[in-house]
Amino acid sequence: MLEIQQLRTDLDNITRELAKRGYVFPVTVFNKLEAERKAIQTKTQELQAQRNTASKKIGYAKSRGEDVTAIMAEVTQFGGELKQAEIQLEQIQEQLQKILLEVPNLPHSSVPQGKDETGNMSIRNWGTPKIFDFEIKDHVSIGEGLGLLDFEAAAKLSGARFSVMKGSLALLHRALTQFMLDQHTQEHGYTEIYVPYLVNTDSLRGTGQLPKFAEDLFAVRAGGVSKDDNTPSFHLIPTAEVPITNMVRDEIVPIQELPLKYVSHTPCFRSEAGSYGRDTRGLIRQHQFDKVELVHLVHPDQSYSALEQLVGHAEKILQLLDLPYRVMTLCTGDMGFSAAKTYDIEVWLPAQNTYREISSCSNCEAFQARRMQARFRNENGKPALLHTLNGSGLAVGRTLVAVLENYQNSDGSVTIPKVLRAYMNGLDQIGKKGGK
């Protein structure tokens, strides 16, 4: 959410900045509402002040046993007018709030301008894609070939875009998670945190998923779907960013506790509405996937250095796994709703002969903090908004895909990256024999 004062005083600039990300701010509607708001708010407050003074007089007079019928009559006179003004004001405020909640964040000045992913800028590459001297398979063929990946079973249990993993593949999936968590907690200074996978709407509004992106979520209610009331009680988290970041909602964090750095492993649930036909094969785009998420809650002065740090931590995982990747700065048109600046890390997938997103690291500045009133007590002892950052470190399912494809052997087996072997009961290869 943007600051309303900024919109009032600097509307032209903001409109121009928002246009860079393809967002058309409703200037006319906003100005009209603001003018109305100003008039009616002033009127309301004047009437309220009158009423308060009169009420105090009544109390004072009564305590001295004087007659109060005259003053009471006076108050009753404009009581109706006040009530009407209050209702009107509330309606206008609601409309303004609705507009505000749907406006995306302003892009940081360092963000390249562009209208879609073709405008993203590669800022560095790491590693060299391996040359294979045999015909490579994609991760689906590898997993199914080993009998360890079962999309038919998943379709039976749930439907499309779900997966079942078995045996050493399930173990590899778990090993990746464990490895990432250990790396972040022991080497990068994060506090591991276990959070709810079902959250309320306040949390989703706080991080920006609601009210605008409800169709991307799964809603849940106790006792099944009720016919007379379809209001969802909870939503399944689309990312751990939601519960973790909302830890500081309506909180004032003591400055000496900053920065807060949390890591959490959770499943993520996304309806992927609007992505029909994309990545229908395999593990790339699922309704349910695991992710290790990193969140920083920091002093505003620190948020851009924190962003660099955060990306570095995610990159470190790929380096240790020896998977080639590149880092992209997302352009204005491709950034998420809440982000002021985003780096995507894309991992090399040999079967697709391209780099695919495996992590997205964003600085949301005060955008989310303002929505959720997440604050700290600053140097002057005054509450001020925090800056919030989040990034995947990494998406586990996609990392698994990358390992399978990059570490595949000509006989259909997969070599286990060295750093994972300790988590794999010493296994150095998933092969036909290692299948169970």
Place this chain on the structure above:
RNA sequence: GGAGAGAUGGCCGAGUGGUCGAAGGCGCUCCCCUGCUAAGGGAGUAUAGGCUCAAAAAGCUUAUCGAGGGUUCGAAUCCCUCUCUCUCCGCCA
């Protein structure tokens, strides 16, 4: 699921219809005194808005005592709904 108790400022805690944005205490800030790992005295100390103002400063003003609604000229206080916390019982991994 059943029964009961509760939710007040940074913290503790008073307050059951009127001069209450809220006593008192703790903490914190500043000043004085004293003089040295202490004690005492005084003052100050919530948040979010609106308006005036070129702006700052300042002033005026509104809202906020878990949330929302209601009664009333007036609500922390009365009524209704909800949320959360605690205690006991039941159930349960």
